[in-house]
Amino acid sequence: AIRGVLNMNKNKKHIITTKVEHPCVLNLYQTLEKQGYSVDYIGVNSNGELDLAQLEESIHFDTALVSIMYANNETGVIYPIQKISEIIKRKNPQTKFFVDAVQVAGKIPIDVQELGVDLLGISGHKFHAPKGVGALYCNSKTIITPLIIGGHQERGKRAGTENVPYIVGLGKAAEVATDFLRYEATEVKRLRDKLETGILKNIYNARLNTGAAPRVPNTTNIGFEYIEGELILLHLSDLGICASSGSACTSGSLEPSHVLRAMNVPFTAIHGSIRLSLSKYTTEQEIDYVNEVLPGIIEKIRSISPYQDELAELKKQKHFV
CATH class of the missing domain: 3.90.1150.10 (Aspartate Aminotransferase, domain 1)
Structure with a gap:
């Protein structure tokens, strides 16, 4: 999702994320910095809550992406995604907003329309689905390049034969999690x-x-x-x-x-x-x-x-x- 968005906006080289993202995300942004991107890392207070004033000040005309987790994987602290979305739209409506919702899926309700996000990702093993399967929401106004190039599976977002048993497992686990x-x-x-x-x-x-x-x-x-x-x-x-x-x-x-x-x-x-x-x-x-x-x-x-x-x-x- 992150590379896919950036590949569609190659003329913009600014990214905003936080100091407390999951290591797999932070490692990617550190790699992108070596490739010419500028990354601002938003801080948190002593309770782990985001500095929204710093976030708002950091958004400018060259900001391609804001990438923030829904809740922190180590502390469980929830971030105000809807409010962040409103800040982004007010400062630069062209900036895309990606949310790593891995830690909240199956724990709290997720309504992508209400949140106002452009992209949102979840991982199945966090709510008792098989390991190795997840889902990416991408709204109709957001175009991303495919992760794997080849066939037209998954609406052209990821080539390769779909793992049907895992997909079914993800769907069933989501259904059970919703009930709970x-x-x-x-x-x-x-x-x-x-x-x-x-x-x-x-x-x-x-x-x-x-x-x-x-x-x-x-x-x-x-x-x-x-x-x-x-x-x-x-x-x-x-x-x-x-x-x-x-x-x-x-x-x-x-x-x-x-x-x-x-x-x-x-x-x-x-x-x-x-x-x-x-x-x-x-x-x-x-x-x-x-x-x-x-x-x-x-x-x-x-x-x-x-x-x-x-x-x-x-x-x-x-x-x-």
């Missing part, structure tokens, strides 16, 4: 909030990295100062609990999260931050289990941290949320 949207908004959110409440109540100086920012109902990002997130993940994994310290694309990397850095999360907490994600299949018992075992894991890791003086000071404060 109300459940996501109520029950999954309730379980997520219960998880957060338990962690913040029982582990001193744990921090919810997103504050009060609006989020998708299934995601939380919690930080623990002066310890390593990878150690937390190993202990959780030994107990059958899946968690992460960033995106799948950065799995195995010890680099601190670019998202949390952009939010100015204290460096002492970035390395000790983990993401926990729920789904409609998450049970109350699983939430209770995490809340039961995580305090002991954190205490054990803190006991071997090289930052004992700093942890002793934190323990004196004993700050519980």
Whole structure:
């Protein structure tokens, strides 16, 4: 979608995105910069919310594309897509707006007409469809060059024989996810909030990295100062609990999260931050289990941290949320 739009507007060389996009998108824009494009990266505040004033100031006559995710993959923070669309249309109606909606599909309603976007992409595995299949919405006024050149499959957007079983799986998963949207908004959110409440109540100086920012109902990002997130993940994994310290694309990397850095999360907490994600299949018992075992894991890791003086000071404060 991104290359396809730019290929149809080769006389314009300016792109706007954010500092907190998924690594696969940021890596593409860094490549495009080497090919002569100018890219502005919009910042966020300490809760992860976009600086819309900076966005508006960045749009000009040469802006070919604004590319912003609907919700962040690490924090779950939702961005005001409809408002962003209105800003773009007001500043430069010729600028195309692409939305990476991978993190919200199946979590909150998506209405492309109401949002006013030109292109919007989703990925099936985020709502229990097979891996390796997704969908791209492209409005009638937006022309893109094909990703793969050859036959006329998929309305000329991507050549090659369609993977019918995966497409059917995507459609069925979307149908099921739509039926569960109300459940996501109520029950999954309730379980997520219960998880957060338990962690913040029982582990001193744990921090919810997103504050009060609006989020998708299934995601939380919690930080623990002066310890390593990878150690937390190993202990959780030994107990059958899946968690992460960033995106799948950065799995195995010890680099601190670019998202949390952009939010100015204290460096002492970035390395000790983990993401926990729920789904409609998450049970109350699983939430209770995490809340039961995580305090002991954190205490054990803190006991071997090289930052004992700093942890002793934190323990004196004993700050519980």
